[in-house]
Amino acid sequence: MGRTMAEKVWDAHVVHRAEGEPDLLYIDMHLIHEVTSPQAFEGLRQAGRPVRRPDLTLATEDHNVPTLDIDRPIADATSRKQVETLRANCAEFGIRLYPMGDAEQGIVHVVGPQRGLTQPGMTIVCGDSHTSTHGAFGALAFGIGTSEVEHVLATQTLPLRPFKTMAITVTGELPHGVSSKDLILAVIAKIGTGGGQGYVLEYRGEAIRALSMEARMTICNMSIEAGARAGMIAPDQTTFDYIKGREHAPTGVDWDAAVERWTGFVTDDDAVFDAEVVIDGSALTPFVTWGTNPGQGAPLSASVPDPESFADEGERQAAQRALAYMDLEAGTRLRDIRVDTVFLGSCTNGRIEDLRAAADVVRGRTIDPKVRMLVVPGSMRVKAQAEREGLDKVFTDFGAEWRSAGCSMCLGMNPDQLKPGERCASTSNRNFEGRQGKGGRTHLVSPVVAAATAVRGTLSAPADLEPLSALVG
Amino acid sequence: MKAFSTHTGVGIPLRRSNVDTDQIIPAVYLKRISRTGFEDGLFAAWRADPAFVLNDEAYRAGSVLVAGPDFGTGSSREHAVWALMDYGIRVVISPRFADIFRGNAGKGGLLAAQVTSDDDELLLKWLENHPGDSVSVDLAEQRITCGPLSIAFQIDPYTKWRLLEGLDDIALTLRHADSITQFEATRSALLPAVGAPEA
Ligand code: SF4
Numbered sequence: 001m002g003r004t005m006a007e008k009v010w011d012a013h014v015v016h017r018a019e020g021e022p023d024l025l026y027i028d029m030h031l032i033h034e035v036t037s038p039q040a041f042e043g044l045r046q047a048g049r050p051v052r053r054p055d056l057t058l059a060t061e062d063h064n065v066p067t068l069d070i071d072r073p074i075a076d077a078t079s080r081k082q083v084e085t086l087r088a089n090c091a092e093f094g095i096r097l098y099p100m101g102d103a104e105q106g107i108v109h110v111v112g113p114q115r116g117l118t119q120p121g122m123t124i125v126c127g128d129s130h131t132s133t134h135g136a137f138g139a140l141a142f143g144i145g146t147s148e149v150e151h152v153l154a155t156q157t158l159p160l161r162p163f164k165t166m167a168i169t170v171t172g173e174l175p176h177g178v179s180s181k182d183l184i185l186a187v188i189a190k191i192g193t194g195g196g197q198g199y200v201l202e203y204r205g206e207a208i209r210a211l212s213m214e215a216r217m218t219i220c221n222m223s224i225e226a227g228a229r230a231g232m233i234a235p236d237q238t239t240f241d242y243i244k245g246r247e248h249a250p251t252g253v254d255w256d257a258a259v260e261r262w263t264g265f266v267t268d269d270d271a272v273f274d275a276e277v278v279i280d281g282s283a284l285t286p287f288v289t290w291g292t293n294p295g296q297g298a299p300l301s302a303s304v305p306d307p308e309s310f311a312d313e314g315e316r317q318a319a320q321r322a323l324a325y326m327d328l329e330a331g332t333r334l335r336d337i338r339v340d341t342v343f344l345g346s347c348t349n350g351r352i353e354d355l356r357a358a359a360d361v362v363r364g365r366t367i368d369p370k371v372r373m374l375v376v377p378g379s380m381r382v383k384a385q386a387e388r389e390g391l392d393k394v395f396t397d398f399g400a401e402w403r404s405a406g407c408s409m410c411l412g413m414n415p416d417q418l419k420p421g422e423r424c425a426s427t428s429n430r431n432f433e434g435r436q437g438k439g440g441r442t443h444l445v446s447p448v449v450a451a452a453t454a455v456r457g458t459l460s461a462p463a464d465l466e467p468l469s470a471l472v473g
Numbered sequence: 474m475k476a477f478s479t480h481t482g483v484g485i486p487l488r489r490s491n492v493d494t495d496q497i498i499p500a501v502y503l504k505r506i507s508r509t510g511f512e513d514g515l516f517a518a519w520r521a522d523p524a525f526v527l528n529d530e531a532y533r534a535g536s537v538l539v540a541g542p543d544f545g546t547g548s549s550r551e552h553a554v555w556a557l558m559d560y561g562i563r564v565v566i567s568p569r570f571a572d573i574f575r576g577n578a579g580k581g582g583l584l585a586a587q588v589t590s591d592d593d594e595l596l597l598k599w600l601e602n603h604p605g606d607s608v609s610v611d612l613a614e615q616r617i618t619c620g621p622l623s624i625a626f627q628i629d630p631y632t633k634w635r636l637l638e639g640l641d642d643i644a645l646t647l648r649h650a651d652s653i654t655q656f657e658a659t660r661s662a663l664l665p666a667v668g669a670p671e672a
Binding site: 020029082095116146154156432433435 | 541
């Protein structure tokens, strides 16, 4: 019987297998950042263990870094301490680090792919759940906890139990104005925040094949929000074209050999998935969340649902609590929800294509006077590229703030936070209570919806905007 | 890691589903670099509410947390397990755990005991109606007793064995150091490496 791509990657990395034990899997690339690594290094030191493969380990600073005044020391003492600890640990154990201010610094899941370190068929881990992002390349990539970080540092392996596999087939063509963010939000609303639990999701079908690498990364990124361990997309010409020419990509004859090798990491025609979901991509529309978990979403054209409409008691209660926290009333049209903040960034939607798409919406327009918009590139390289294209100017002319790279307002860990009661249209991945700052309210949206929302001040899609010609004429 | 065999302590009924790790320990507490002392961050936002279960004197010293389904969803932060354990929780009971949380719990020595939804409801009800009652958990027997209730729970055999033995992951793996070295010798030369830090 054939195997799925996840199974092939798995099988190619088994170091040790024994009845009744988890498989011991080799890890090809280990990404680390300042939040989940200090205790891992502390553990190594306590046990007197070295890092087995510093050459397969890469560190960057992202969660705590401010996105303004990055040439100055971090003001917050605990944030500074975490970042300084990472620097000391990397120096002590011989690990390459991209510190704040470095041209290669950025969010860990943006840095790996942009350097060509993320390649098909690899196993990639990081002490961060959105490591699933790298699965867009056909890598088996997943988040791990701090003691697993210590384990990988010490052994370059992880004991793991096989995952189940789920095929998510997206048929047809995404309509104009519908992005991969809308698609993944719709997938999560369909299968639920627990629907992917225990599974590696493989996204397939024409709609997926038609997506760019960056759009694919957005989808795999949010697999974790469906409860899945990882998301994957089979490598194809789009994948190879993206990797080619990057620093760590193979070159010359190695390139051809690598492409041949990568091409093997696709699901066999006769492979069987443990579960299958089919979604009609051509029926999708812009999608936003109204609640406090990423499964609580609806098409932008819909209204805030009535908790009573949920058959399941747990879901009903969750919806009630969510509406109370979000200060929303059932029946309110989503398009009428006013926000005071728009955040464009994060490892979900902080790449150059995301910035371009949003810039195309706001170019020549003016921000709603009551809205504050933060544009935060996912890495310093994305920032530099955007500035070469003049996107920074488009955003600042519009009235948005142009920042340096970091996780920023994706989570309340650095100076970019919502104040209690503030409401944000955010391109990030989590709308949990307090995620963007204590008491803050989050609506997850795509980059173009974020942009259109900043123009109108209420949740909006670009199609809701007056044509520029009307404004000019 | 401390071995786990049996535990008896006050049960805390946390009648909520989808208790995500941002609620268990908000991101702001992750800035610390130590491995202990996270108890003050446990459910920090909810504890600000006087009506929250842990603010009830009867449950304050509890060590067996009984929650609704989908406990530990969200971020992979292991601090969630540390915060629970630093607070004194030794067992979490739920009808369904998020995978990463379940894994982190087993490694940290926290028992994540999975029960049926019906049994979970019975436990919650009993503890709500009998504040301060104890719950006993026997890992070897996979059994929870509380008042008149005697409930079986699920745990995968490997995690169970490790918890019972109190075994450290890395020590277990390093028994296979030769296999790792052998595997490295056969890895494709095409795979990328980061290289050493610039001097
Ligand atoms: S951008 Fe957000 S989700 Fe991504 S790594 Fe940073 S904090 Fe995590």
